[in-house]
Amino acid sequence: MARSTVSASSVAALPELLERSGELAALARVMEAVRASGSGALCLIGGEAGVGKTALVRRFCNQQSATRVLWGACDPLFTPQPLGPLMDIASAVGGDLLRLGGSRARPYEVTSALLSELRAGAPAIVVLEDLQWADEATLDVLRLLSGRVESASALVIATYRDDELGRVHPLRFLLGEIPRHESVSRIKLQPLSAAAVAALADGAGVDARELYRRTAGNPFFVTEALASADAEQIPQTVRDAVLARAARLSPDARALLDAVAVVVQHAELWLLEAVSPQQLSALGECLSSGMLARQNGAVAFRHELARRQQVCDSERPRELRRRLAVGAERRSALACRASEAQHRLVVVGRLRVMCQPCCIRQPVRWAGERLQHSPVELQRAVWWDRFVDGEPGELVPECDRSVLAGQHPGTQAFS
Ligand SMILES: Nc1ncnc2c1ncn2[C@@H]1O[C@H](COP(=O)(O)OP(=O)(O)OP(=O)(O)O)[C@@H](O)[C@H]1O
Numbered sequence: 001m002a003r004s005t006v007s008a009s010s011v012a013a014l015p016e017l018l019e020r021s022g023e024l025a026a027l028a029r030v031m032e033a034v035r036a037s038g039s040g041a042l043c044l045i046g047g048e049a050g051v052g053k054t055a056l057v058r059r060f061c062n063q064q065s066a067t068r069v070l071w072g073a074c075d076p077l078f079t080p081q082p083l084g085p086l087m088d089i090a091s092a093v094g095g096d097l098l099r100l101g102g103s104r105a106r107p108y109e110v111t112s113a114l115l116s117e118l119r120a121g122a123p124a125i126v127v128l129e130d131l132q133w134a135d136e137a138t139l140d141v142l143r144l145l146s147g148r149v150e151s152a153s154a155l156v157i158a159t160y161r162d163d164e165l166g167r168v169h170p171l172r173f174l175l176g177e178i179p180r181h182e183s184v185s186r187i188k189l190q191p192l193s194a195a196a197v198a199a200l201a202d203g204a205g206v207d208a209r210e211l212y213r214r215t216a217g218n219p220f221f222v223t224e225a226l227a228s229a230d231a232e233q234i235p236q237t238v239r240d241a242v243l244a245r246a247a248r249l250s251p252d253a254r255a256l257l258d259a260v261a262v263v264v265q266h267a268e269l270w271l272l273e274a275v276s277p278q279q280l281s282a283l284g285e286c287l288s289s290g291m292l293a294r295q296n297g298a299v300a301f302r303h304e305l306a307r308r309q310q311v312c313d314s315e316r317p318r319e320l321r322r323r324l325a326v327g328a329e330r331r332s333a334l335a336c337r338a339s340e341a342q343h344r345l346v347v348v349g350r351l352r353v354m355c356q357p358c359c360i361r362q363p364v365r366w367a368g369e370r371l372q373h374s375p376v377e378l379q380r381a382v383w384w385d386r387f388v389d390g391e392p393g394e395l396v397p398e399c400d401r402s403v404l405a406g407q408h409p410g411t412q413a414f415s
């Protein structure tokens, strides 16, 4: 979305949006109520980066083609421009809002000038985009607007990345303080379902299930992967987006991302601690940035594509894998005897990540000997095998794979 105030009529032909009819209908209902009552409303739209917040709002504004749209957006600046989105709107509407003196104006004055402008005209839509990057003055305007929006005939739509709001992010405080009032509604955008991803991939000649696995239904990742010439490669746009998010983090947080990235699927905290306890303290920052998410007591990249890009960008994946494997071995040695086989299998999975065939033979054989009466554990081994990097059979020699397969005919262990 261009970062300027736009009118709905200037929005070009938009791509089809899947699984958003409910949200579009909800917004239309609110707009209809604003028109009928003359009383304004605020709608807060949150969702992870790339989930389709801008696309949804553009589509909605496009549907309301006869309605005036005032559009302002925040930018990802290290020093956010004071009142950035309001200045976008001021330069389009002029009048008192512009005369206030730009970014030096006070939030209270800006709010009142904006409300006067809205009261003077026909029902309008005001869009404030990407508030996760807002300066404090802009957040103050939103706070003031939230309590006074009913006095103007307008629908104010505010969007934000909810996966980038750490525990002390100012927007998080504000969202908690905005009153639960009928003039305020909230929409949480969800990623697309596997069926929607399959619909988008239809005719593109790609494996839709694999695409869903790699993107977790994030529309940005899905559309970029489909648009790229080689669906197997990480598209440049995804690469840039992942690198840009990581670049905003501290060196410790970036190093921790490198460590999590080499552990396929999720990484347990004890495993990361084995790599470097100092970097583990940057975990909160990684979670707040939205790159990682908690998963069953462990952490994982939110998106497989982002994980892969992080591995490509890492300067020392082999060294990290070695340290992870050593940590896993140590943990296994400490495990109680009853669950020893299970822990060994975890180690097997971890070691396979290392690209060191010699390290895996002994644990595989050991686990195989103890799995004779435990098809469940064998299944677990197969599961591990399916989800680690590398070509099947690349890391485990045929003779070792047959150790397990031979004991459990019919099961394709480690292949
Ligand atoms: N429901 C949908 N169906 C199909 N494609 C979609 C859908 N939602 C978004 N897209 C596509 O996904 C891409 C990302 O969408 P969009 O830019 O709106 O995400 P966003 O949430 O605003 O991201 P950001 O947090 O970076 O601002 C766009 O190319 C958009 O056309």
Ligand SMILES: [Mg+2]
Pocket (backbone or CB within 6 Å): 053, 054, 055
């Ligand atoms: Mg957006």
